[in-house]
Amino acid sequence: MTTLTMAGALNAALRDALTEDEKVVVFGEDVGTLGGVFRVTDGLMRDFGDDRCFDTPLAESGIVGFAIGMAMSGYKPVVEMQFDAFAYPAFEQIVSHVAKLRNRTRGSLTAPMVIRIPFAGGIGGVEHHCDSSEAYYAHTPGLKVVAPSTVADAYSLMREAIADPDPVIFLEPKRLYFSKDDIELTKNEPIGTAVVRRPGTDVTVLAYGPTVSVALQAAEFAAEDGRSVEVVDLRLLSPFDDATVAASVRKTGRCVVVQEAQSFAGVGAEIAARVQERCFHHLHAPVLRVGGLDIPYPAPKLEHFHLPSADRVLDAIERLQWNDTPDLSTAVSV
């Protein structure tokens, strides 16, 4: 057991990957001498040399495009985008080349890499530092999209992401960087499944990254009202783990999806659709979403209006038609 922050766990994962595989390289802006603005790459250049961990010119498209070339030559780049909205200049490289190289060349060339993006808000950051951009990446075939919510998962998922033969967008919830936990540094293989964080029988709350703790808090409150809430941490948004989610919703018959991103055309909308397709006959109520407002990420003094809270999740749970439940005992399983 080791006590680590999420940033420390990510650092340990990078360190272990650099040690195990000489083809792993870490680069981006400020990742070297400074150790990253969130210190995720702290000490890596010192300990592994500037051949393995290095600073680049300040150019996100350049960082990702350069990584593609290195991957084509046999390296496994792990690159940092520093802040979510800073990744947009690299968007063309990510969607047109990182995601598609395997497809375009029928597997002759691939671009396995990890693109680390500190994402989402709740840290009082100024504009362009708090976007939830996961839907853009999850919408892109060829990419895997991962968002840890615990210190242990941050370590494990990073190790899995680096080992993965496909490119991975690794979304690091900024507000959890300095959350602490006692963890075992273990790597699970491969990236693949959602996990039940809290078992329950009355309603399933689906969350990922920064909203998992919100969902767990709401579950605590709901328990006081006699509602048994099951919280599922999705962990990966693409490919989506339909099996774990459907099993939970079929058991509870109710579902709320929580995301920090703006709701319209977001990942939560996709999840709600998938749940209704797979679990319709088990549902006692429509799937509800609790998301951010459909606005650009607000200024720090206003962000508490935008961010989904445990109260909002609780409100959604209460709206799930508890007093008017139809008899579904004869419903057909799908």
Place this chain on the structure above:
Amino acid sequence: MTTVETNAAASYQRFMPADHPVQYLAPDGTDVESAARYARTSDDRLLEMYRSMVHGRRFDQQATALTKQGRLAVYPSARGQEACQIAAALCLGPQDWMFPTYRDSMALAARGVNQVELLGMLAGYWHCGYDPKQYHVAPQCTPLATQLLHATGFAYAEAKQGRDTVALAFCGDGATSEGDFHEALNFAAVFRAPVIFLVQNNGFAISVPLARQSAAPSLAHKGVGYGIGSEQVDGNDPIAMMSVMDEAVNYVRAERGPVIVEAHTYRMDAHTNADDATRYRKADEVEGWLARDPLSRLDAYLGGAGLLTDELRTEITVSADADAAELRAGMNVEQSVDPEDLFRFVYSTPTPALLDQREQIAAEIAAGELS
């Protein structure tokens, strides 16, 4: 002046391109009196280049014809750019890699890429068409300038592994306006990546002329600000193209650093068959460039020097026609496509969702709804 300033000035001079494009041959094929800075390529290589240029033009004509016959969705002609493209192909060693655009098919054919595979993208069979690893040719890139970064990262990584690989990245004048062009030059300079950026300045980005792309003295000058060796060359002069490209390869291999070469040339045909070039350029401009045809220029030179006889000319023409006939025949065979391929190359292993969709397609095929 301090020593530091002197050195800086000296380095700066080294990066400056010549005031005028390097030229060895006048449009009529006669030698140009000039103090050329580069070792002139040998007559043997010029003959090889001539052969390859004739094949390249024939390939281009055939591909254009295949478009008119509906065999290709579209074809971006490179007629007039033979000297640029063939020099690019012939200056590389087998271990080197090309990072081409959609207009560099002649270079790829000269590199040895199977012609039918080369047109697989435009014929609609699959996105790349050939195996990049087999030919050391990355997929032809459609978004402009993006591949320059791939070439840079690749060249850097190859050098890092002790491999003697040069990456040659192609782009056009329009691509020099894209951010990735500038990021690639900067990364290549900072990381000393052995990469050649060959800009084929053919005067137009579809319909937009050079004057709307750049106000710089030349596109080669853009290397100066990045600390990259730079040169501009008459792209319709086969001797100049080959001499400069040979030197560029030697420099990049020896110095482990990048260069940018701007080739001044002209696209004699429209952007693609879907384009109407008469809307944006005048007939006399085209005619002026036709008179600077790189192929007839080399033909005149080699003929004048007694190196190219009518007999040899005929032999090369017959050989190019045979290649074109083979391409035509190859393109007339309808290739089979496998719907499984839709799902095979998205991820290393198809995801559960893709497996479901694969079953759906299989069921539709089984039901006769798709074929």
